[in-house]
Amino acid sequence: MNLILENNSFHYELEKLCRLFYPEEPIRVLENGVQPELPDPITAYAGVQEKEGKVQLCARFRDDAEEIHAEAEYIPEQYGDKSPERQLAELLYELLVQQTGFSPRWGILTGVRPVKLLHSLIAQYGQEQAVQVFQKAYHVSEAKTKLALLTMENERQLLNREKVNGFSLYIGIPFCPSRCAYCSFVSMTVEKTMQMIPEYVQCLCREIEAAGKVARELKLSLQSVYMGGGTPTTLTAEQMDRVLGTVQASFDLTDCMEFTVEAGRPDTVTPEKMAGLRRRGVSRVSINPQTMQEKVLQAIGRRHTVRQVLEAFQMARDAEFTDINMDLIAGLPLDTPETFADTVDRVCKLAPESITVHTLALKRSSRIFQEGQQRASGAAAAQMLDYAGPKLIDGGWRPYYLYRQTRILGGLENVGFAKKGCESFYNAAIMDESQTILACGAGAGTKVCDPSGSGQLERVYNFKYPYEYISRHGEILERKEKVKQIYDQYTAQ
Numbered sequence: 001m002n003l004i005l006e007n008n009s010f011h012y013e014l015e016k017l018c019r020l021f022y023p024e025e026p027i028r029v030l031e032n033g034v035q036p037e038l039p040d041p042i043t044a045y046a047g048v049q050e051k052e053g054k055v056q057l058c059a060r061f062r063d064d065a066e067e068i069h070a071e072a073e074y075i076p077e078q079y080g081d082k083s084p085e086r087q088l089a090e091l092l093y094e095l096l097v098q099q100t101g102f103s104p105r106w107g108i109l110t111g112v113r114p115v116k117l118l119h120s121l122i123a124q125y126g127q128e129q130a131v132q133v134f135q136k137a138y139h140v141s142e143a144k145t146k147l148a149l150l151t152m153e154n155e156r157q158l159l160n161r162e163k164v165n166g167f168s169l170y171i172g173i174p175f176c177p178s179r180c181a182y183c184s185f186v187s188m189t190v191e192k193t194m195q196m197i198p199e200y201v202q203c204l205c206r207e208i209e210a211a212g213k214v215a216r217e218l219k220l221s222l223q224s225v226y227m228g229g230g231t232p233t234t235l236t237a238e239q240m241d242r243v244l245g246t247v248q249a250s251f252d253l254t255d256c257m258e259f260t261v262e263a264g265r266p267d268t269v270t271p272e273k274m275a276g277l278r279r280r281g282v283s284r285v286s287i288n289p290q291t292m293q294e295k296v297l298q299a300i301g302r303r304h305t306v307r308q309v310l311e312a313f314q315m316a317r318d319a320e321f322t323d324i325n326m327d328l329i330a331g332l333p334l335d336t337p338e339t340f341a342d343t344v345d346r347v348c349k350l351a352p353e354s355i356t357v358h359t360l361a362l363k364r365s366s367r368i369f370q371e372g373q374q375r376a377s378g379a380a381a382a383q384m385l386d387y388a389g390p391k392l393i394d395g396g397w398r399p400y401y402l403y404r405q406t407r408i409l410g411g412l413e414n415v416g417f418a419k420k421g422c423e424s425f426y427n428a429a430i431m432d433e434s435q436t437i438l439a440c441g442a443g444a445g446t447k448v449c450d451p452s453g454s455g456q457l458e459r460v461y462n463f464k465y466p467y468e469y470i471s472r473h474g475e476i477l478e479r480k481e482k483v484k485q486i487y488d489q490y491t492a493q
């Protein structure tokens with residue numbers, strides 16, 4: 001697909017908009033009205049022109065031979081817009097809807113955090129008008145607006161618990177027993193990296209100690225811990241105990257409201273590991289079936305069975321975990337709306353405290369994308385979510401955090417549902433980007449938020465790959481010092 005832009009630099013937003021309609025087409029962006037060397041049957045055009053002191057917006061779209069176009073005068077400052085970007089996107093959006101017959105449920109929104117946008121619109125205009133802007137200017141459907149409002153209400157209650165000097169700790173374990181077909185993370189399979197893990201654990205513990213020192217010096221108060229990955233329970237019980245022991249020794253956990261460990265792959269869960277997590281104060285675990293259909297599990301390369309999911313869940317309950325999350329994915333290969341509904345029903349019967357419903361994202365580096373594996377259509381994924389949402393809400397699980405990803409099927413969303421009082425503070429905080437997250441481990445990114453609440457945020461990244469993380473660990477420790485400098489800059493302002 002060609003996207004031609006004239007007199008504007010809105011390629012980031014407009015390219016994402018085109019991708020909503022053509023998720024698998026490579027998109028060539030041609031700026032300053034440059035005409036494509038290679039003609040493409042699918043071509044979009046978005047231009048801005050000044051005529052007699054007025055700004056004129058123009059969009060054109062051609063799929064095969066048929067071309068349609070629309071023009072409009074830019075209305076400055078409409079809904080707080082400082083540039084014509086949104087209105088131009090709206091013009092192009094309407095042509096894309098007309099030509100493809102597909103109306104994305106989140107309208108022209110392409111961002112990761114629609115709930116955050118709705119919250120800021122409400123702060124600007126009040127709820128009634130903000131809802132109108134959401135639906136009329138951004139073209140969000142009524143159902144998704146309702147979902148965003150409900151999610152925001154629950155999320156805000158959690159975020160009210162954020163302390164001025166509060167922070168959360170993230171610990172990354174980038175290893176997994178095998179690679180899932182939809183995975184795009186830098187996670188390494190155990191077969192290839194078994195020998196690297198002891199050294200990784202050693203470096204990780206050093207970084208956790210350094211993070212603890214920074215937190216003490218800045219007098220920060222730890223509110224939640226999240227150990228994710230990869231699959232943290234890929235570590236042995238001893239390795240896990242060492243990491244958790246280091247967390248306990250390095251931080252004051254008195255005000256820590258939750259301590260989550262992802263035990264995502266049921267084939268890595270053992271009674272010994274679950275008991276070890278409980279002993280070290282872990283309060284929440286995530287056991288992730290993704291699907292309760294054997295053939296779907298095989299198609300996505302999870303290498304575990306439905307029975308193992310049930311056993312892992314029972315092991316967590318036997319270890320007295322009273323806060324368990326289970327992740328599901330809508331749109332996986334070989335899944336249908338009917339089999340997905342069956343998965344939802346079976347997971348609901350287990351009665352975990354939280355259920356997170358993801359929609360498949362077609363990441364370029366995933367096997368599904370690269371091998372062109374068959375998966376559900378956007379419409380089928382939408383049907384799956386239409387079943388899951390009401391079923392969970394009727395069952396007492398309430399949506400409390402929501403995010404979207406690039407190339408997510410049907411432009412849909414991922415939603416965390418939880419029983420009242422079991423919502424994860426960490427998940428809400430990371431979505432809102434309002435709290436500092438000190439992150440340790442390969443691929444982890446620390447976010448330092450201005451404690452005054454100005455919304456300023458700075459990021460400090462670790463090396464992506466475990467081998468770099470190990471071989472250049474001195475630099476990782478130095479970067480922890482940078483966190484202090486950023487705090488100093490904030491307080492000096």
Ligand code: SF4
Pocket residue numbers: 175176178179180182183184185187229230231264265
């Ligand atoms: S468990 Fe998660 S991180 Fe690991 S391979 Fe599967 S999707 Fe990737």
